[in-house]
Amino acid sequence: MSTVSRASLDQKLAMAKRCSREATIAGTKAAAVATIASAIPTLASVRMLPWAKANINPTGQALIISTVAGMAYFIAADKKILSLARRHSFENAPEHLRNTSYQGTGRPHPAFFRP
Numbered sequence: 001m002s003t004v005s006r007a008s009l010d011q012k013l014a015m016a017k018r019c020s021r022e023a024t025i026a027g028t029k030a031a032a033v034a035t036i037a038s039a040i041p042t043l044a045s046v047r048m049l050p051w052a053k054a055n056i057n058p059t060g061q062a063l064i065i066s067t068v069a070g071m072a073y074f075i076a077a078d079k080k081i082l083s084l085a086r087r088h089s090f091e092n093a094p095e096h097l098r099n100t101s102y103q104g105t106g107r108p109h110p111a112f113f114r115p
Contacts, residue, residue, distance in 0.1 A: 030076030038068035
């Protein structure tokens with residue numbers, strides 16, 4: 001069994017806190033943009049379209065806008081967490097695993113697919 005030092009655990013905890021903070025900020029920014037982007041057409045359609053005026057009450061409008069904001073928050077935060085995890089796992093990988101380029105002798109990739 002290997003022992004883990006307290007400094008190593010503290011470093012991992014600090015990295016996890018920093019990553020979750022960055023993900024929260026990214027999610028909040030995405031939610032703010034999504035709120036504006038969904039509120040404008042929702043409110044405009046309720047004022048201009050007869051069907052929307054008759055069928056979408058203020059609760060429905062709020063539900064549409066908040067659902068879009070919530071989805072944007074979680075999608076952006078999840079993307080940020082995955083990108084940070086990928087970057088940190090690559091940084092901590094052994095040197096022989098870092099070189100992921102294919103060195104085969106097959107035919108070369110097309111220009112648009114080159115790694």
